[in-house]
Amino acid sequence: MLLPRPTHLIREAGHFALDAATSVCAPVGVADLLRELLTPATGLPLPPVGAPGEGVISLLVRDDPELGAEGYRLRVDPAGVRAVAAAEAGLRWAVQTLRQLLPEQVYAAGPVTGVPWRLPMVEIVDVPAYPWRGSLLDVARWCHPLPLLYRYVDVLAMHKLNTLHLHLTDDQGWRFEVRRYPRLTEVGGFRVASPAGHLRDGRSDGVPHGGWYRQAELRDLVAYAARRGVRIMPEIDLPGHAQAAIAAYPEFGNDPTRQLAVGTTWGISTHVLNLEPATLAAVHHILDEVVEVFPFEYVHVGGDEVPTAEWAANPAAVARATELGLPRVADLQGWWTGRLAEHLAGHGRRTAVWDELLDRGAPAGATVFAWRGIDRIDAARAAGLPVVAAPYSHTYFDWAESDDPAEPLAIAGVLPLRTVYGFQPGDVLGVQGQLWSEYLPTEQRVWWRAFPRLAALAEVGWSGPVPTDDTGAVPPGVWAEFRSRLTGQLRRLDRAGVSYRPPDD
Numbered sequence: 224m225l226l227p228r229p230t231h232l233i234r235e236a237g238h239f240a241l242d243a244a245t246s247v248c249a250p251v252g253v254a255d256l257l258r259e260l261l262t263p264a265t266g267l268p269l270p271p272v273g274a275p276g277e278g279v280i281s282l283l284v285r286d287d288p289e290l291g292a293e294g295y296r297l298r299v300d301p302a303g304v305r306a307v308a309a310a311e312a313g314l315r316w317a318v319q320t321l322r323q324l325l326p327e328q329v330y331a332a333g334p335v336t337g338v339p340w341r342l343p344m345v346e347i348v349d350v351p352a353y354p355w356r357g358s359l360l361d362v363a364r365w366c367h368p369l370p371l372l373y374r375y376v377d378v379l380a381m382h383k384l385n386t387l388h389l390h391l392t393d394d395q396g397w398r399f400e401v402r403r404y405p406r407l408t409e410v411g412g413f414r415v416a417s418p419a420g421h422l423r424d425g426r427s428d429g430v431p432h433g434g435w436y437r438q439a440e441l442r443d444l445v446a447y448a449a450r451r452g453v454r455i456m457p458e459i460d461l462p463g464h465a466q467a468a469i470a471a472y473p474e475f476g477n478d479p480t481r482q483l484a485v486g487t488t489w490g491i492s493t494h495v496l497n498l499e500p501a502t503l504a505a506v507h508h509i510l511d512e513v514v515e516v517f518p519f520e521y522v523h524v525g526g527d528e529v530p531t532a533e534w535a536a537n538p539a540a541v542a543r544a545t546e547l548g549l550p551r552v553a554d555l556q557g558w559w560t561g562r563l564a565e566h567l568a569g570h571g572r573r574t575a576v577w578d579e580l581l582d583r584g585a586p587a588g589a590t591v592f593a594w595r596g597i598d599r600i601d602a603a604r605a606a607g608l609p610v611v612a613a614p615y616s617h618t619y620f621d622w623a624e625s626d627d628p629a630e631p632l633a634i635a636g637v638l639p640l641r642t643v644y645g646f647q648p649g650d651v652l653g654v655q656g657q658l659w660s661e662y663l664p665t666e667q668r669v670w671w672r673a674f675p676r677l678a679a680l681a682e683v684g685w686s687g688p689v690p691t692d693d694t695g696a697v698p699p700g701v702w703a704e705f706r707s708r709l710t711g712q713l714r715r716l717d718r719a720g721v722s723y724r725p726p727d728d
């Protein structure tokens with residue numbers, strides 16, 4: 224019934240019935256979350272009470288080394304509910320579990336009558352397999368509206384996914400307000416057209432698109448996510464995938480006399496930031512504003528798909544490579560990203576990068592997001608760097624779920640649900656599912672591609688990889704058990720008003 228599957232679960236006969244007298248003994252933020260999640264559908268007030276006891280839902284922080292940073296123990300019996308965790312983070316996941324234990328109508332946004340709000344009697348111990356359980360949402364290619372971002376956070380928390388990686392900038396749009404450089408959004412946030420159909424068709428829709436988020440809006444989103452135990456990692460993609468920034472500030476590019484437009488086609492722009500001290504200083508200023516808005520320890524500075532032709536043709540860049548003793552102009556990327564990492568370290572932050580940096584001098588201590596295949600996970604580990612497993616082969620949910628021609632337009636590739644569920648990430652910091660949004664212009668499309676695959680990846684991240692057979696396939700019994708719980712989870716999504724692609728089997 225629970226998804227992700229808990230580490231240990233014993234179901235006993237009996238239940239605890241919630242009613243108007245049920246009260247809550249918990250740290251304020253956790254009690255607030257419980258009410259925020261249960262009261263709209265149940266109508267129950269769930270008032271605070273000072274001590275655990277009969278008829279009380281108690282959620283308490285207790286020293287317990289077995290539970291780690293996010294684990295919890297939960298017991299439901301006819302007298303009440305008692306959950307303990309070593310930190311509030313674990314209690315927040317216990318709240319999500321309690322919600323899943325209730326009838327699925329609890330996910331409705333408004334009051335539901337005639338439902339017995341009963342929790343089955345259970346004993347649960349639940350500790351995540353991986354500390355990083357993420358989901359990337361690309362809001363650069365299409366500026367998804369804030370209400371979608373709020374719903375997205377809700378749904379991540381439902382699946383005990385703890386990190387939203389917001390891809391905020393790219394060639395086709397800059398969505399993060401920077402007070403010091405207002406043109407980044409005023410100019411870089413808007414493009415005159417987007418591809419119609421697939422990029423390879425070479426057609427344009429001729430329709431302007433744009434938008435950006437105010438810092439205040441993002442702060443509110445960050446706070447909302449934090450109440451649910453979801454951290455938001457911003458990504459400012461640098462020094463490539465930065466054409467929108469160069470369109471806004473031509474002096475950031477390699478030919479300051481050239482006025483570029485914000486990108487109107489997908490793919491990889493050949494235009495990248497220059498490596499001049501003034502541009503580096505500007506990027507530092509931008510990151511200063513990023514860390515003000517996003518308190519999470521990690522800041523992602525991109526680094527994927529950076530063409531170097533402009534540097535190779537730029538005498539200043541070539542001279543810098545020589546002066547630094549770098550064998551290749553491409554190695555300038557590692558040197559330059561190292562300067563960003565130092566700057567972020569000065570703010571007490573850690574730097575995250577895409578795996579291309581492994582080939583160009585990844586900054587010491589950077590966390591590598593391995594996307595170009597399973598071997599990139601091994602390469603990051605061999606380099607002694609922490610790694611988040613994000614390979615396209617198992618985690619690129621912008622790929623179609625099947626090869627059925629009726630699938631909505633996808634960027635490339637096919638990634639079936641079973642492949643996701645069979646993913647073996649290995650010894651890594653965690654896993655992350657990617658929703659690049661070139662072909663996800665609407666909320667409907669975002670959900671279609673996200674679910675159910677993100678539910679499968681959430682289970683890999685929380686419950687750990689499932690055993691697979693000699694061919695790497697998920698054994699039928701293991702699959703059937705997951706599928707039956709997935710059916711229950713999809714009913715919860717139905718109630719929450721979140722759509723998804725119906726699973727094939």
Ligand code: ACM
Binds near residue numbers: 527528577594
């Ligand atoms: C990527 O897919 N370019 C990280």
